[in-house]
Amino acid sequence: MAENTTQLDVSMLDGFTRLVTEDALQGKTMLLNMGPQHPSTHGVLRLLLELDGEYVVNVIPDIGFLHTGVEKHMEYKTFEKAVVMTDRLDYLNNIGNNLVYCLAVEKLVELDVPPRAQAIRVILTELQRIASHLVWLGTHALDLAAMSVFLYCFREREMILDIMEMCSGQRMMTSYFRPGGLWRDVPVEFEDAVRQFLRIFPARIDEYESLLTKNPLFIERTKHIGVLKAEDAIRWGVTGPSLRASGVAHDLRKVQPYSGYEQYDFDIPTHTDGDTYARYLVRIEEMRQSLRIIQQALDKLPYGPTRSNNRKFVPPPRSELATSMEAVIHHFKLFTEGFPAPKGAVYVAVESPRGELGVYLEGDGGPKPYRIHWRTPSFANLQVLKLLAKGHLVADLVALIGTLDIVLGDIDR
Amino acid sequence: MGEHLEKTVRALEERFGATSSTFRGEVTVFLQPHQIVEACTMLRDELDFEMLEDETAVDYWPEESPRFHVVYHIYSYKHNERIRLRVPLNGNNPSIPTIEGVYPNANWYEREVYDMFGIHYEGHSDLRRILMPHDWEGHPLRKDYPLGHEEIMFTFNFEEINSRKRYAQE
Numbered sequence: 001m002a003e004n005t006t007q008l009d010v011s012m013l014d015g016f017t018r019l020v021t022e023d024a025l026q027g028k029t030m031l032l033n034m035g036p037q038h039p040s041t042h043g044v045l046r047l048l049l050e051l052d053g054e055y056v057v058n059v060i061p062d063i064g065f066l067h068t069g070v071e072k073h074m075e076y077k078t079f080e081k082a083v084v085m086t087d088r089l090d091y092l093n094n095i096g097n098n099l100v101y102c103l104a105v106e107k108l109v110e111l112d113v114p115p116r117a118q119a120i121r122v123i124l125t126e127l128q129r130i131a132s133h134l135v136w137l138g139t140h141a142l143d144l145a146a147m148s149v150f151l152y153c154f155r156e157r158e159m160i161l162d163i164m165e166m167c168s169g170q171r172m173m174t175s176y177f178r179p180g181g182l183w184r185d186v187p188v189e190f191e192d193a194v195r196q197f198l199r200i201f202p203a204r205i206d207e208y209e210s211l212l213t214k215n216p217l218f219i220e221r222t223k224h225i226g227v228l229k230a231e232d233a234i235r236w237g238v239t240g241p242s243l244r245a246s247g248v249a250h251d252l253r254k255v256q257p258y259s260g261y262e263q264y265d266f267d268i269p270t271h272t273d274g275d276t277y278a279r280y281l282v283r284i285e286e287m288r289q290s291l292r293i294i295q296q297a298l299d300k301l302p303y304g305p306t307r308s309n310n311r312k313f314v315p316p317p318r319s320e321l322a323t324s325m326e327a328v329i330h331h332f333k334l335f336t337e338g339f340p341a342p343k344g345a346v347y348v349a350v351e352s353p354r355g356e357l358g359v360y361l362e363g364d365g366g367p368k369p370y371r372i373h374w375r376t377p378s379f380a381n382l383q384v385l386k387l388l389a390k391g392h393l394v395a396d397l398v399a400l401i402g403t404l405d406i407v408l409g410d411i412d413r
Numbered sequence: 414m415g416e417h418l419e420k421t422v423r424a425l426e427e428r429f430g431a432t433s434s435t436f437r438g439e440v441t442v443f444l445q446p447h448q449i450v451e452a453c454t455m456l457r458d459e460l461d462f463e464m465l466e467d468e469t470a471v472d473y474w475p476e477e478s479p480r481f482h483v484v485y486h487i488y489s490y491k492h493n494e495r496i497r498l499r500v501p502l503n504g505n506n507p508s509i510p511t512i513e514g515v516y517p518n519a520n521w522y523e524r525e526v527y528d529m530f531g532i533h534y535e536g537h538s539d540l541r542r543i544l545m546p547h548d549w550e551g552h553p554l555r556k557d558y559p560l561g562h563e564e565i566m567f568t569f570n571f572e573e574i575n576s577r578k579r580y581a582q583e
Contacts, residue, residue, distance in 0.1 A: 019509070019539065020537070039475065063543060063544065064543060064545060064546070067544040069553060071529075071554060072553055072554055072560060073560070076560055078583035107437055108437070110437075136572050234464050234490065235463075235464075235517055235518070236517060237465055237466065237516070237518035250490060255493050293521050312426070337441055343439065344436040345436065345439075345441070345484075346436070346437050346439060347467070347486055347497065351467070356466065358467055358486070360467060360469060360484065360486070362471060370471070371471045371472075373467070373468075375466060375467040379521065380518060380521075383521050412544060
């Protein structure tokens, strides 16, 4: 224990006083602010650390710096217009956010989605999963002082973002999925671009692995760090790769298939160690499984419409407006008023790169969501940091934040 | 509805006199505030609902009784089933017992509901605001909390809006 050298200014703790131990208030342990502006917190996250020397006694996360009131804003927009808000939650998984929101709206109003749209949704969601894992891998390795991995990861991520831009016109804030299907069909270059990516990417995963998997420095920094037991993971609501690395083979794409995932053959990678290294291995393997799904979906990509023909919910194509009075009426109604949703509530969950991404959507008979709540995986997963970090070094805390793969836009909403 | 879910709903109905409804294949069970801790304990220990997926609330202002519904989603890994519990709360300043003792991850969800709706959780270990700044006034997701934008002035509502802008007339 360090000597009582500094007098603690309790007023700086705003509300945290109750949460720290008596030792901290007497100056025996040190209170240290990490963030909100700190490169290793992966965003604007503030952690109040209680340290005994270099060892972490307690972590108190302070979140909300990126709160933008997405849920409140969506209550004021029609179902179709609210799609743009979904991109801005988890900014590494925009397509996945579009998907879960559209699935919720489709379930609420009982809207069909054509098979081609479903297959393209799967392809893009899996590409987005790879892109998200690449950002995680790059930044996680960067935190652990392996800088070159970051550059390689962002090189391949750029290919995926180019595909997103090709489809939607936007690299990140895509808003490409709409209730009832897609904004428009994919361009002709799409298939070649995805096939090109499928061709080169397996070798690139091996390249990342050759930099890290057997790297003694990386293993030293990740093995036995932040061990999460399966029962703790379930108790604390941890989902996604972090849960699977603890030995629970649970993937919503398998157990509650949506958007046609039941047609594709893929494995759920798991590991039993539950440490940071296991979570790394699971995510690497997930990228390979995503490639398998993309390959299958692309091989049997059906032809046909990419948006439902139900004109009560989906606006008619531009070409019909000049010839059909009915189309003009539908167009006018949908763009001024929007479509009504029945009174009732649905909950839809999908497997995002970080875990279970759920939407609780309630309609009241009007054209706007009465209440929408986002069950975001980062929010649930960050809670467990306290449990993981106890007794580890501050330097390992950086590895733990990285391994939970949090996105602050997803936490603060 | 799966077999296990049916059994669960029946058990909740018998034990707590709860009512249930189904919408789009999803089951909702309505409970009273004082029953929630016992019901969650039963779901976790006897019926294999191991994980609290989500906890949130809905505001039905200007309705007063019930004004709020607290909504729980609880998931069973073993049976791959999800159940939704809804607890109606009366009045503008309601409170409900915390389920933190049953599902520890309720801690942050309940802080969020407190922050956004002003629902108090009895026995919660750390009931502070989580997303809004600690000195914030009001609870943003309540329906009587405005979104915060300038209302457009027309001839017919000019007087009304202008009268609310005292600072502009000083």
